[in-house]
Amino acid sequence: MDGKVIVIGGGLAGLMATLKLAESGQKVDLFSLVPCKRSHSVCAQGGINAAVNTKGEGDSTWEHFDDTIYGGDFLANQPPVKAMIEAAPSIIYLMDRMGVTFNRTPEGFIDVRRLGGAKYSRTVFAGATTGQQLIYALDEQVRRYESQGLVNRYEEWEFLSLVLDDEGRCRGITVQDLKSLEIEVFPADAVILATGGPGMIFGRSTNSTINTGNAAAIAYMQGATFANGEFIQIHPSAIPGRDKLRLMSESIRGDGGRVWVYKDGKPWYFLEEWYPAYGNMVPRDIATRAIFKVCVDMKLGVDGENKVYLDISHLDPHEIDRKLAGVVDIYEKFVGDDPRKVPMQTFPAVHYSMGGLWVDYNQMTSIPGLFAAGECEYQYHGANRLGGNSLVAALYAGMVAGPKAIEYTAGLTKSHAELPPELYELAKKETQEKNRALFTMQGTENPYRLHEELGEWMVDNVTIVRENDRLKATDEKIQELMERYKNIGVGAGEAWGNQIVPFTRRLWGMLTLARVITLGAMLRNESRGGHYKPEFPERDDENWLKTTKANYSPSGPRFSYEPVDISSIKPRKRRYDVAKEVTKQNG
Amino acid sequence: MGKEVTLIIKRCKDPNSTSYWEEFRVPYFSKMNVVSALMEIQKNPVNSKGEIVTPVAWDCNCLEEVCGACTMLINGKVRQSCSALVDKLEQPIRLAPLTKFPLVRDLVVDRKVMFANLSKVNAWIEIDGTHDMGPGPKIPQKIQELAYELSKCMTCGCCMEACPNVNKNSKFIGPAAIAQVDLINSHPTGALQQEKRLQALMGEGGIADCGNAQNCEKVCPKGIPLTRSIAKLNRATTIQSIFGWLGK
Numbered sequence: 001m002d003g004k005v006i007v008i009g010g011g012l013a014g015l016m017a018t019l020k021l022a023e024s025g026q027k028v029d030l031f032s033l034v035p036c037k038r039s040h041s042v043c044a045q046g047g048i049n050a051a052v053n054t055k056g057e058g059d060s061t062w063e064h065f066d067d068t069i070y071g072g073d074f075l076a077n078q079p080p081v082k083a084m085i086e087a088a089p090s091i092i093y094l095m096d097r098m099g100v101t102f103n104r105t106p107e108g109f110i111d112v113r114r115l116g117g118a119k120y121s122r123t124v125f126a127g128a129t130t131g132q133q134l135i136y137a138l139d140e141q142v143r144r145y146e147s148q149g150l151v152n153r154y155e156e157w158e159f160l161s162l163v164l165d166d167e168g169r170c171r172g173i174t175v176q177d178l179k180s181l182e183i184e185v186f187p188a189d190a191v192i193l194a195t196g197g198p199g200m201i202f203g204r205s206t207n208s209t210i211n212t213g214n215a216a217a218i219a220y221m222q223g224a225t226f227a228n229g230e231f232i233q234i235h236p237s238a239i240p241g242r243d244k245l246r247l248m249s250e251s252i253r254g255d256g257g258r259v260w261v262y263k264d265g266k267p268w269y270f271l272e273e274w275y276p277a278y279g280n281m282v283p284r285d286i287a288t289r290a291i292f293k294v295c296v297d298m299k300l301g302v303d304g305e306n307k308v309y310l311d312i313s314h315l316d317p318h319e320i321d322r323k324l325a326g327v328v329d330i331y332e333k334f335v336g337d338d339p340r341k342v343p344m345q346t347f348p349a350v351h352y353s354m355g356g357l358w359v360d361y362n363q364m365t366s367i368p369g370l371f372a373a374g375e376c377e378y379q380y381h382g383a384n385r386l387g388g389n390s391l392v393a394a395l396y397a398g399m400v401a402g403p404k405a406i407e408y409t410a411g412l413t414k415s416h417a418e419l420p421p422e423l424y425e426l427a428k429k430e431t432q433e434k435n436r437a438l439f440t441m442q443g444t445e446n447p448y449r450l451h452e453e454l455g456e457w458m459v460d461n462v463t464i465v466r467e468n469d470r471l472k473a474t475d476e477k478i479q480e481l482m483e484r485y486k487n488i489g490v491g492a493g494e495a496w497g498n499q500i501v502p503f504t505r506r507l508w509g510m511l512t513l514a515r516v517i518t519l520g521a522m523l524r525n526e527s528r529g530g531h532y533k534p535e536f537p538e539r540d541d542e543n544w545l546k547t548t549k550a551n552y553s554p555s556g557p558r559f560s561y562e563p564v565d566i567s568s569i570k571p572r573k574r575r576y577d578v579a580k581e582v583t584k585q586n587g
Numbered sequence: 588m589g590k591e592v593t594l595i596i597k598r599c600k601d602p603n604s605t606s607y608w609e610e611f612r613v614p615y616f617s618k619m620n621v622v623s624a625l626m627e628i629q630k631n632p633v634n635s636k637g638e639i640v641t642p643v644a645w646d647c648n649c650l651e652e653v654c655g656a657c658t659m660l661i662n663g664k665v666r667q668s669c670s671a672l673v674d675k676l677e678q679p680i681r682l683a684p685l686t687k688f689p690l691v692r693d694l695v696v697d698r699k700v701m702f703a704n705l706s707k708v709n710a711w712i713e714i715d716g717t718h719d720m721g722p723g724p725k726i727p728q729k730i731q732e733l734a735y736e737l738s739k740c741m742t743c744g745c746c747m748e749a750c751p752n753v754n755k756n757s758k759f760i761g762p763a764a765i766a767q768v769d770l771i772n773s774h775p776t777g778a779l780q781q782e783k784r785l786q787a788l789m790g791e792g793g794i795a796d797c798g799n800a801q802n803c804e805k806v807c808p809k810g811i812p813l814t815r816s817i818a819k820l821n822r823a824t825t826i827q828s829i830f831g832w833l834g835k
């Protein structure tokens with residue numbers, strides 16, 4: 001194969017895509033902001049879902065599929081979700097063969113635990129650091145192909161723009177070496193974006209610092225459609241920090257943790273009372289709204305703050321060590337208390353974006369030749385993601401994107417090598433000029449403080465409860481920040497190892513996507529999954545059972561909508577106080 | 588003026604420049620860590636003398652001690668700056684870059700060599716392919732629990748920094764890569780190709796360069812039993828060198 005495929009992003013989706021490409025003999029240039037082993041996938045704690053039925057509970061891929069669609073409040077297109085769920089067990093087995101240290105049953109089989117929104121134990125896990133273990137295994141496999149010369153890794157390089165030919169096809173990228181800040185252009189026949197989510201738009205979240213969403217924002221500004229941006233998951237349990245909100249895994253509840261606050265001087269297990277069918281195992285959007293109600297409306301939060309107890313002190317300490325050590329360690333290190341003895345205090349935090357770049361069932365974006373996989377695309381979770389489904393979605397999307405990119409390049413009439421060299425020279429020159437312009441910014445605004453301001457507005461107005469007047473004010477605020485952005489001062493620092501200039505560039509991407517999220521939320525006058533408006537408290541299938549599509553224009557996003565494919569499961573009311581109504585395949 | 592935190596930071600603008608110490612005072616917040624102190628400098632890049640300076644460069648990502656990025660010397664001790672809580676540190680807090688890796692800028696160093704070392708020892712399991720072949724071998728709980736300890740290595744560089752045998756004049760691959768050989772060799776499938784990894788450990792910069800100082804285990808933030816792996820592989824490489832040439 002003479003063609004070249006570029007993968008941007010060294011997390012689970014990017015590494016899986018790379019592996020699939022290299023395995024079929026395809027040469028790959030792999031770019032990552034950080035060494036792949038430090039990608040945000042390492043933060044995934046609880047596990048990865050697959051209906052392997054290890055516990056003999058009668059789980060099936062159909063049940064997993066139905067839970068996912070129901071949990072996502074029917075906003076996901078069903079055919080790709082079904083295909084992913086059906087592939088999930090084989091993905092687990094593949095990762096198992098790569099040596100991932102999954103927890104085991106006494107007989108030596110892969111163990112499973114329960115996560116929210118499911119009645120079955122179908123979450124395979126490696127302690128409470130499942131994402132870390134999965135990515136290490138994939139990183140090793142990719143290193144193996146690297147040693148065979150099929151993969152060129154560019155770690156600590158940043159994606160800056162797409163090179164589009166005169167037919168509008170993606171033909172390469174410009175990138176920046178984050179040490180020298182020099183700019184290069186890399187031609188290709190297809191590009192796969194696997195660049196993760198945009199949590200940093202909310203200032204502090206459970207996300208890593210690289211999760212600015214800027215790569216997706218760049219693609220969006222160059223014409224790629226962004227879908228369902230307004231669907232942001234708020235995780236019910238995190239611990240506060242000035243630098244970040246650290247996730248306390250849902251597996252804590254899955255393994256027996258209970259959520260409570262004091263009411264009339266006694267512990268009140270409000271999730272168990274309000275949702276008897278699922279109890280502490282309700283999905284994240286449900287748990288988060290319940291916590292909000294208890295803390296904000298009923299003013300019963302711990303110490304009068306928006307905090308609740310997450311309690312595992314009644315569990316066997318040995319079992320805690322075996323299954324939850326990673327996350328308990330984080331709590332001990334950053335809070336100082338031992339959760340084996342004292343109930344943890346946690347509160348909700350921005351965690352995941354269900355929305356992302358629009359892709360077709362082949363993972364291709366609206367730009368031909370540009371694919372997307374993982375959290376940077378929108379395909380698998382609808383209006384709310386179930387715990388344990390992000391890892392399977394990232395791996396599955398990577399498995400689809402790799403081979404589909406090869407298929408696409410095979411259909412091209414011209415390879416990148418036959419394109420005029422000026423196409424690449426011009427792209428490089430344009431990016432260099434933009435980079436130079438950033439260095440000349442010598443105003444009085446500090447980019448980190450602007451970012452903090454953006455985060456505060458987004459958290460206050462575009463998270464758990466959304467009101468139209470506040471969304472409107474937030475959009476106006478974002479536009480004000482965009483004006484003030486022009487007055488940023490990046491200082492007189494040299495290019496070498498400079499961190500302000502790249503951050504300033506990412507901030508523009510964050511501001512741009514913040515408008516997509518905020519305006520998307522303002523327009524969607526209903527409540528569905530993670531999107532909740534007291535003014536419109538019910539789901540409205542008649543008007544809003546549709547995917548939001550945002551397209552870039554310099555004056556702001558332009559919105560359109562497309563119907564959702566509900567070919568397998570008819571929408572029904574989503575509730576967790578009673579057991580979910582049973583559906584049947586082909587029924 | 589509220590309570591403040593004083594930091595003295597070793598700075599250097601590039602590998603060819605001379606380094607210098609610079610003092611900063613940042614606002615104190617309850618339960619703050621070293622990373623949030625550095626973030627305060629980004630938001631207000633002014634040193635103790637009141638001069639506007641370039642904010643301090645450092646590496647970080649996950650901020651919860653699972654990615655390994657933010658490793659540095661904090662009051663002379665190698666550790667991650669995200670899990671270094673200011674309340675538990677003596678002030679002024681002195682921050683310096685790792686010394687065993689090439690400097691990039693300020694607190695940023697280049698740890699590429701650690702990934703290259705994983706390549707040297709073939710730290711991967713040779714699977715036949717990614718096509719569906721069902722599950723891997725069954726694994727006893729006890730074996731999984733031992734393997735899990737080793738598989739938590741974040742390639743952060745603490746063990747390299749603390750090891751006296753990792754230095755400019757040595758090619759020693761260091762404890763992290765050796766422990767990964769132990770991890771992969773103890774997996775039933777990994778064991779099928781274990782000779783290749785043992786051979787790599789017997790080459791230049793291999794396990795023979797370990798001087799048994801045992802500093803590595805003391806500084807490992809994840810408590811990985813590195814010396815146990817080294818001892819185990821010392822025996823395995825000895826056996827391999829005796830019997831290897833017999834075609835065993």
